[in-house]
Amino acid sequence: MTAPRLLVALLALLPAVATQEAALDATPLCPESVSIRGGTVSLSDGFRPGSILTYSCPDGSYPYPTQSRICQSDGKWTPMRSSGKSPLSQALCRKISCPPQRYFENGSFGPRRSLHPVGAVLSFECSDGYQLRGSSRRHCLSNGRWNGTSPVCDDGAGHCPSVAIPPGAIATGGRNRLGDRVSFQCQSGLDLVGSSQRVCTPEGEWSGAEPSCRAPYSYDRAEDVRAEFGASFTEVLSDVSSSGPDPSETTAAPSLGRRLILSKDSFLYVYFLVDASHSVTEPNFNISKQCLEVIITRIASFDVPIRFSVISYASRPKTIVDIQDDIAEDTEIVIEKIQNEMNYKDHGNATGTNIQDALDSVYQMMINEKLFTKVPWDKIRHAIILFTDGKSNMGGSPTKAVRSIEDFLNVRANRKDYLDIYAFGVGTVDVDWSAMNEIASKKPGERHAFKLNDLKELKAAFEDVLDPRDLHDICGLANNSESASWEQKNPWHVLLQYNTLTEASCRGALISKTWVLTSAHCFSKFNNTAGWTVILEKARGGTKLRIKRRIDHEFFNVKAKVAQGIQEFYDYDLSLLELEKPVQFGGRIRPICLPCTEGANRALKMKPGATCKDHELQLLSLEEVDAQFISLDNKRMGVQIKTRRSRPTCISAALQDKKMFSEGTDASEVVTDRFLCSGGGRAVEAATCKGESGGSLFVERRERLFQVGVISWGTYNPCEKKRKKKKDGETRETVRDPPPANHKPRDFYISLFGVQDWLRQHLGQSLRFIPKE
Numbered sequence: 001m002t003a004p005r006l007l008v009a010l011l012a013l014l015p016a017v018a019t020q021e022a023a024l025d026a027t028p029l030c031p032e033s034v035s036i037r038g039g040t041v042s043l044s045d046g047f048r049p050g051s052i053l054t055y056s057c058p059d060g061s062y063p064y065p066t067q068s069r070i071c072q073s074d075g076k077w078t079p080m081r082s083s084g085k086s087p088l089s090q091a092l093c094r095k096i097s098c099p100p101q102r103y104f105e106n107g108s109f110g111p112r113r114s115l116h117p118v119g120a121v122l123s124f125e126c127s128d129g130y131q132l133r134g135s136s137r138r139h140c141l142s143n144g145r146w147n148g149t150s151p152v153c154d155d156g157a158g159h160c161p162s163v164a165i166p167p168g169a170i171a172t173g174g175r176n177r178l179g180d181r182v183s184f185q186c187q188s189g190l191d192l193v194g195s196s197q198r199v200c201t202p203e204g205e206w207s208g209a210e211p212s213c214r215a216p217y218s219y220d221r222a223e224d225v226r227a228e229f230g231a232s233f234t235e236v237l238s239d240v241s242s243s244g245p246d247p248s249e250t251t252a253a254p255s256l257g258r259r260l261i262l263s264k265d266s267f268l269y270v271y272f273l274v275d276a277s278h279s280v281t282e283p284n285f286n287i288s289k290q291c292l293e294v295i296i297t298r299i300a301s302f303d304v305p306i307r308f309s310v311i312s313y314a315s316r317p318k319t320i321v322d323i324q325d326d327i328a329e330d331t332e333i334v335i336e337k338i339q340n341e342m343n344y345k346d347h348g349n350a351t352g353t354n355i356q357d358a359l360d361s362v363y364q365m366m367i368n369e370k371l372f373t374k375v376p377w378d379k380i381r382h383a384i385i386l387f388t389d390g391k392s393n394m395g396g397s398p399t400k401a402v403r404s405i406e407d408f409l410n411v412r413a414n415r416k417d418y419l420d421i422y423a424f425g426v427g428t429v430d431v432d433w434s435a436m437n438e439i440a441s442k443k444p445g446e447r448h449a450f451k452l453n454d455l456k457e458l459k460a461a462f463e464d465v466l467d468p469r470d471l472h473d474i475c476g477l478a479n480n481s482e483s484a485s486w487e488q489k490n491p492w493h494v495l496l497q498y499n500t501l502t503e504a505s506c507r508g509a510l511i512s513k514t515w516v517l518t519s520a521h522c523f524s525k526f527n528n529t530a531g532w533t534v535i536l537e538k539a540r541g542g543t544k545l546r547i548k549r550r551i552d553h554e555f556f557n558v559k560a561k562v563a564q565g566i567q568e569f570y571d572y573d574l575s576l577l578e579l580e581k582p583v584q585f586g587g588r589i590r591p592i593c594l595p596c597t598e599g600a601n602r603a604l605k606m607k608p609g610a611t612c613k614d615h616e617l618q619l620l621s622l623e624e625v626d627a628q629f630i631s632l633d634n635k636r637m638g639v640q641i642k643t644r645r646s647r648p649t650c651i652s653a654a655l656q657d658k659k660m661f662s663e664g665t666d667a668s669e670v671v672t673d674r675f676l677c678s679g680g681g682r683a684v685e686a687a688t689c690k691g692e693s694g695g696s697l698f699v700e701r702r703e704r705l706f707q708v709g710v711i712s713w714g715t716y717n718p719c720e721k722k723r724k725k726k727k728d729g730e731t732r733e734t735v736r737d738p739p740p741a742n743h744k745p746r747d748f749y750i751s752l753f754g755v756q757d758w759l760r761q762h763l764g765q766s767l768r769f770i771p772k773e
């Protein structure tokens, strides 16, 4: 079908070519014999010098040996570079394939082949004693990329997790001890994107960004940009916004609704660099302008204190909006200037690609801005977003300019978050993965270098990226400053009180604007939902919230096993409370991260594509996992969740209360797989009190908090005897009595990983869940 289409295209061009020839008879035209076997050809300007020829192939194949050629002034097409021996007279479409897995330590995989066709599946398994992180099955996608994330087998023994080795790469160097350095190399024909060297840092994580090996024809799809640029830039935005003060402490009207209210002292500066070199062509340049409008509008919807700068560049840069301009913070005027003052023709005949000079003008702007700005300079985060259609062909390597900017902003070590450089290579002419990678930032779990087939794809990606909803449920953030109030320290923690009682009898956790997660047994005695209130901000007098709806887990039934001699049985001890009105988030009211949601995935800095299983491994993979709960008097109490080999001993002590369980009861009948167990370990551990039920059991990772369980029951109540009143009458201090000498308390919590279906069923509308496996 492709040949006739080419013919029509050529015929359509003929009259134009003829007139041109008549007018400029001295200009030689390029030959018309440029077809591709199995594909189609398009020309930007017929067969005239300067015209760009682009080969296209059907989905799942790519043009070989080159994707585009330029008609040179001598009337010859740029030669088809071929790595093979004999030069090709005709281009052809070749099947796309995915690179093979070269290394996979402490496990096995298959099938082992040197190339995998689109649609192929690779499966991975770990040796005994090792756990698999990442995807156990990966599919070869039509863009030559394996989906999911690189799998790795880990025994948890290293200082850093075992490092993943991507398909197509080999790794050399140390493995996962502190200071170990691993170098990656891609097989020939593939470019490395990410960090070619990673170091195991004192924080227990690998420096830089996870590498991948990409073929020149392996373009990103709109959905890849959406997911990966989206995740990374959302981090930039949420870091700026997370330091914001409480809405309650500002005079801002509550009607701001979904917009975030930010502190006055954090700023985001975004610089756009737009390629206007010859090969971009004017129609494409116009699409770049639309891309800019889309993404600027998106970023501005977050209401972060922000300034924009816009530069177009070819051989030389042209500043459209300087970061210092007064209007740099006015989104509408910035967009107006892009529409009216940004022209392809401004670059005249100076049509090279000089990325170095373009970056250098950003650097100069920064220098000036630092001299004159009234904003504290070190509170400003900078993001540079560069579009190009090819590698720099003049002005020298852009790396030098990148280094100058990094040095000027002093983004070493603990200030890395203050600069993000994104490089978007767009088009088929001369875009090169390694050139994009050279410019782009490299951060763990994020990607900053992208390569797309055309600008329309980029525009489609931007239209969907950065949904402000993603920021609202920024979860698991607590203010750990000395002077912070306990609500600021535990902003998700709520109390549950029944109206005839004088104090709260249960606790719960805010997991979204409208949902509280607690335990079902709280309602056994007072089953009437309308009689209950959720109390937030207790120390400030308490905000009472009405409950619209309660959903108990349908399998919860305390009496389910009475016939088996188990007087009380707490499996599925969970309830969800839907609030009548959504709460407004701020420093004192925020949700905790619910594992297996997109919010938790970002907070864990895991790649898009990570699964619930990965979260479980990340949060509960140690033998003894340090976790906390919140006491009646609002203190954080430490426990250790016993997993794997430590779990059976922990559980066996569940039967200490002889009244509850008849002789010979099997502990696993009482404590099912859905329970987490703490207590009885070597470390000093707290035991939960009556009244703390329903509260969250949570772990801390990367300064964020993740709920892993809901407090259900325990073998010992340390708060049985006495409670002291402090003089001010306000705060009660609870005295926790040590257990009797012969009793080693155990506590049991419903694991959120064991009730995923139920959570997904009821919260699917409010939270975005990631795949289970």
Ligand SMILES: *[C@@H]1O[C@H](CO)[C@@H](O)[C@H](O)[C@H]1NC(C)=O
Binding pocket: 105, 106
């Ligand atoms: C795991 O793989 C590493 C690297 O190949 C090797 O040194 C180590 O012995 C393996 N561990 C086991 C238990 O096989």
Ligand SMILES: *[C@@H]1O[C@H](CO)[C@@H](O)[C@H](O)[C@H]1NC(C)=O
Binding pocket: 135, 137, 138, 139, 147, 148, 149, 609, 773
């Ligand atoms: C990979 O793609 C396959 C087929 O589309 C899909 O079934 C699978 O869930 C994907 N895996 C991941 C980890 O995204």
Ligand SMILES: *[C@@H]1O[C@H](CO)[C@@H](O)[C@H](O)[C@H]1NC(C)=O
Binding pocket: 242, 243, 244, 245, 479, 480, 481, 483, 484, 485, 488, 587
């Ligand atoms: C943490 O709380 C303290 C005391 O209220 C406040 O000064 C500070 O701004 C808060 N920090 C953040 C990041 O919200």
Ligand SMILES: *[C@@H]1O[C@H](CO)[C@@H](O)[C@H](O)[C@H]1NC(C)=O
Binding pocket: 282, 283, 286, 339
């Ligand atoms: C690009 O946009 C400019 C200004 O809006 C317009 O004058 C020009 O005709 C457009 N060019 C193409 C090829 O669309």
Ligand SMILES: *[C@@H]1O[C@H](CO)[C@@H](O)[C@H](O)[C@H]1NC(C)=O
Binding pocket: 348, 349
């Ligand atoms: C561009 O090149 C043409 C032909 O070489 C020349 O006539 C014209 O003056 C040049 N324009 C600019 C802006 O340099």
Ligand SMILES: *[C@@H]1O[C@H](CO)[C@@H](O)[C@H](O)[C@H]1NC(C)=O
Binding pocket: 520, 521, 523, 524, 525, 527, 552
């Ligand atoms: C509350 O009452 C309903 C209806 O009687 C019952 O089905 C449910 O199990 C009770 N819930 C609890 C937690 O006791």
